[in-house]
Amino acid sequence: MATQIIGSTVKRREDPRLITGNGTYTDNMTLPRMAYLTILRSPHAHARIKKIDASKARAMPGVLAVYTGNDLKNGGVNPIPVGWVLPDIKIGPHYPLALDTARYTGDGIAAVVAIDRFTAQDALDLIDVDYEPLPVVVNAEKATQPGAPQLHPEAANNIAFYWKIGGGDVERALAEADGVIKQRLINQRLIPNAIEPRAALADYQPATGQLTLYNTNQNPHIIRLLLALVLGQPEHKLRIASPDVGGGFGSKIYLYADEVIACFASKQLGRPVKWTEERTENYKATIHGRDHVSDVQIAYKKDGTITGLKVKTYANQGAYLSVFAPLVPTFLYGPMLQGPYTIPNVFVEVYGTNTNTTPVDAYRGAGRPEATYLLERMVDLVALELKMDPADVRRKNIIPPFLNGVYQTCMAYAYDSGDYAGNLERALTNAGYVELRKQQAEARKQGKVVGIGISTYTEITGAAPAQVAASLGAAAALVESALVRVFPLGKVQVMTGSHAHGQGHETTFAQIVADQLGLEVEDVEVVHGDTDRIPYGAGTYGSRSQAVGGAAIYVATQRVIEKGKKLAAHMLEAAEADLVFEDGKYSVKGVPSKAVKFTDVALEAYWPRKVPADVELGLEATAVFNPSNFTFPDGTHVAMVEVDPDTGKVTITKYVCVDDVGKVINPMIVEGQIHGGIVQGVGQALWEGAVYDDNGQLLSGSMMDYALPIASYFPKFETSRNETPSPVNPLGAKGAGEAGTVASTAAVANAVMDALKPFGVKHIDMPLTSEKVWRAMNGKL
Amino acid sequence: MALKIQGNILVDAPRDRVWKLLFDPQVLIAMANKIPGVEVERLAQIADDQYDGAATIGVAMIKGKYQGTITVLEKHAPEFVKFRGDGKSGGNWASGDMALTLAEQDGKTQMQYEGTGNVGGMLASVGQRLIDSVGKHLIEHGTRALAEELAAQSKK
Structure with a gap:
């Protein structure tokens, strides 16, 4: 019997444990003599810390210690490093607790360790902090303008990095085009919302000098490396163990201040110290995603051929550069703006800026949803301008099949393998696209507001080939x-x-x-x-x-x-x-x-x-x-929506997709990843958005205030796959975890914009909430 | 997040009396304690134009023990005064200013108020749906209580 286990649906072996409540999560763990850590966070988005009086908290029965930023610094704790260093990057040091300035609401000011969680929580109220509020900036573009409040002396005009990449001659393309469309596109800030908040349990053994950190983390070895640098704890006496982890979507990749403080406290006190994040803390102290403001110009010929794309993006990095933050709006975004098309001239420049907001880092898709949304919105605007079918504009520009070779883009990357054009046709056929357009015309006659959206994408996965990264100027592998x-x-x-x-x-x-x-x-x-x-x-x-x-x-x-x-x-x-x-x-x-x-x-x-x-x-x-190249999954997603003309509420009525994630090990797991990915991407299109007021207060600070998608909002997904093995690795795998998210945001946004076409609406920014859609339909934006 | 308040109320007392009583901590304490959900722990005048105090304020889920100061920014007896208040409570802060204009009206006093407030911390991030109505609740009850208290005191 020839075993063919690769490629077959094997039920997830971890599920019986996890769904019967028998998983072990960090917060489930209890060690003898364990103490509890809580963190006082700044209620101001930007403030000078004039004085911290912790005497009452220290005197509270059950309190073992109260630490401030200077206690940590004097104890030898270094700032949290950035793990993806770009040329000329300007890094404002991120101390685990703020030294003299709080830079976002959520910035740690002081930490309490007590014998139980309640005492540790109550003691926070006894710490008296004298703040002098400073002017605040929350917008990535405004942060760079003259007179804007400055966050770090290291980063002039709050510009942490400026990065650009291009291929061909975009200025010439713009000059010689039949038409150029200019559009500002906002990719709003999102909050990751893993079901399990973060937690850390540090256990230092004074007798051996061994430090163990149990935490909620996606990459223990990277944490070991970073923590060794931050704490000065030798890496051979440092163990990171992450038991079951309840989701992350990127938010649990990084070394966070809270984990560093738990380790410091355990070393100081010689006993285990546990910190568990509250949901409201999770909204402020765990990274956010996206948050781009982009000015885009697209050049095209009358026949629909796209000849150039020029993009200027302000990428909000938040108050401090998180560990992989500089990677996201650069390597994972800029060079992906050619997308699945043969666009010969592309130029993108990115300003990564500091603002008085929660740090931004990789969140499911990380850079590629931003690139895909931008490109797919622009392709639809070209179709609108030329009165062409959006499917035909894509057909005109899509890269022809390259099944056994590479496709060199006009920028840095060479795509590994794919049949982008074939997948576009497969998705259109599976969706019954021609029939859907007929249905749409019929529905419009009946006064219904119906739209169809297409999103054709390629994304970048399989990080990271060290040589490719190095050749592009990044010190990372x-x-x-x-x-x-x-x-x-x-x-x-x-x-x-x-x-x-x-x-x-x-x-x-x-x-x-x-x-x-x-x-x-x-x-x-x-x-x-x-x-x-x-x-x-x-x-x-x-x-x-x-x-x-x-x-x-x-x-x-x-x-x-x-x-x-x-x-x-x-x-x-x-x-x-x-x-x-x-x-x-x-x-x-x-x-x-x-x-x-x-x-x-x-x-x-x-x-x-x-x-x-x-x-x-x-x-x-x-x-x-160490792979020889990144991998590049691709596909096409098609969404149909109906908008309630009275309320503006968007309902997705059909969702069809074809994805090529390379060779599949387990079809059911890939299917699940695609489903989850679609839902998360549609969340951005229709509902989600982190909102700050002008004072830098996070107004969407709980699940009551931040809208997350739920299953009943969706139709049945009609998914299918076309496997083109990647030549980059022996499995032929590309990557399936983010494809759905990369594609679905643009598919649904394009469908809504298509629905609003009869109302003369060309573009509105996400999230496309009922109110916003209603306003657009009624000319009251 | 910012909130704006304005309105007016008729106080059954002559303007000169109202003006004097307005700066009496005892009147302010009695007034504040009449607001549902508010309990004043202490309020004392610490300088000519400055008061220092602590109070528990709780409406629905928005509860906290606040300490803070009230400063008189501008004063034109007996018709205009502008206060500024700053308070903090654990992970929250609130600040605002309020201008009162007093006009005589048939032996009574027409008191017009106008102010803006700002809150931050947990109050803003989980309370933003409620803060507007909570703010209005506090101000409505507060001004009514103040009018009652001023009227009562002036008759003593």
């Missing part, structure tokens, strides 16, 4: 390790650096190994989330887990097979070169009866009988995978 360990009775443990937080790695990674070794999925245990058990890793984000982490597992498994072959040769008394490995057996080529089972080889590896003394025993292998 995100490689992934795997250790495949075979036990004497043939069971296997896989240690992976790609720590899952909902993606089902315990299932899909086991599928890869079981498939290769001819074992059952149950024979393979996947270990993740612990730096003491796993050689190295960069974590789970950017849809990288299969393309980089899975690839490392595949390579390590192949090495195990090769190693086993040496042992099998002695067991079969045959030359190694004459052996083949198939269906879990080593056999002599052409003599299938002369075979030895993999599990028997495993026993021989530890209890040798036939293997001579000079052959290396044991059966395990490690691989570190």
Whole structure:
């Protein structure tokens, strides 16, 4: 029997544990003598801290310590570093607790450690802080203007970085075009909303100098690296262990101040210290996403050919540069603005600016939803201007199939493989596009407000090929390790650096190994989330887990097979070169009866009988995978919406998509990722938005004030896939975690704009709430 | 987030009496305690034009123990006064100014008020849906209580 476990639907092995309430989350953990940490956060968006009087809090029974920013600094705690350093970047130091200035509502001012959570919470009210409020700026563009309040002396005009990239000659394209459309597009700020808020439990052992941090995190090894730098704790005496993690969407990638403070407090007090984020803290102290203001010019010919795109973007970075913040509006955004099209001239410049808001970093899609939304809105505006069908403008410009090669864009990236044009046609066919247009015309006659939107995308995943990143001027590499360990009775443990937080790695990674070794999925245990058990890793984000982490597992498994072959040769008394490995057996080529089972080889590896003394025993292998290129999933999404003419409420009536996420390990898990991704992207199109007032107060600070999508808002999704294997990794995987989010925002926004066409509306900014849509229909914007 | 308030109320007392009583901490305490959800812990005059105090203010989910100061910014006896108030409570702050214009009307006093307020911290981020109505509730009850208290005191 030929096992084909890769590509088959295996039910998620982690689910029985997780859905029966038997998962272990950081906040579930209790250690002897554990103390509790709470953090006093600035209620001002920008203020000088004149005085902190913590004497009453310190005197409160049960309070063990109160720390301020200067206590941490004097205790040797360094600012939290930026992990993706661009040339000429200006970094205002981010101390875990503010030293003399609070720069956003949520900035930590002081920390209390007490013997129980209630005391720690109550003691916060006893800390008296004398603030001198300073002028506030919340808008990324206004922050750069003369006279704007300055956040950091290091970053003049609040510009933390200026980055540009281009290809071709965009000025010439604009000058020679038949037409140019100018549009300002706002990609609003979003709040990630993982179901589990963050938590940290630090456990310092004074006797050994060993520090363990249990936390809610997507990449323990990166946290170890950063924490070693911030605390001065040697990395070989530092363990990061993230147990089950309840979602992250990017927000749990970074090293946060709270975790640093927990570690500092544990070292100071010599006892475990736990911090658990409240939901209202989560809204302010965990990163936000998106927040771009872009001025766009698109050049086109009368026949719909797009000849140039020029973009100037202000990317709000918030009060401090978060760990990977500079990566998002640059490498993951700028070069992706050519999208799936043959646009020969593109130029983008990005101002990453500091404002008095929560730091912004990667949130599901990270840069690519911003790029796709921008490009797809502009393509529709071209169609509107030329009175062409939006599908035809896309057909005119889409990159032709390149199944076995690369497509070099006019900017830095070379797309790995794809049939973008084919997927566009497949999606239109699956949607019954021609029929939908007829239905729309009929509905309009009946006074209904109906629209159809298309979003054709390509995105960038599989971060990060070190050489490609370096060639573009970034000091960063995100490689992934795997250790495949075979036990004497043939069971296997896989240690992976790609720590899952909902993606089902315990299932899909086991599928890869079981498939290769001819074992059952149950024979393979996947270990993740612990730096003491796993050689190295960069974590789970950017849809990288299969393309980089899975690839490392595949390579390590192949090495195990090769190693086993040496042992099998002695067991079969045959030359190694004459052996083949198939269906879990080593056999002599052409003599299938002369075979030895993999599990028997495993026993021989530890209890040798036939293997001579000079052959290396044991059966395990490690691989570190550094991909040769990023991967580039693509696809087309089609949405149909109906707008209530009386209320402006948008209802999605049909949603069809075709995605190419490369070779699929587990179709059901990919399907789930696409579904979740679509929902999250539509959330941005229709409902979500973080709102600050002019004082820098976050007005959308709870789930009562920030609208999240729920299942009943959606029709059944009609998904399908077209697999074009990526040549970049041995699995052929590209990445599925963000594709839905990258595509769906523009599909639904375009559908709403199409619905509003009879009202003379060309563009309104997201979120397309009932009120905004109603105003647009009634000329009351 | 900012809120604006304005309105007027007729006080059953002569303007000169109203003017004097307006700066008496005892009157202000009695007035504030009449507002549902407000309990004054202390209020004292600490300088000519400055008061210092603490109070618990709670309406619906927006509750807190505030301490703060009231400063007289501008004063033209007996017809105009402008106050500024600054308060803080744990993770919240509130500040605002209020101008009162007093006009005589048949032996009574027509009191016109106009002000703006700002709140920050938790109040703003989870209370923004309520803050407008809570603010109006406090001001409506407050001005009515002030009118009652001034009328009562002036008859003593």
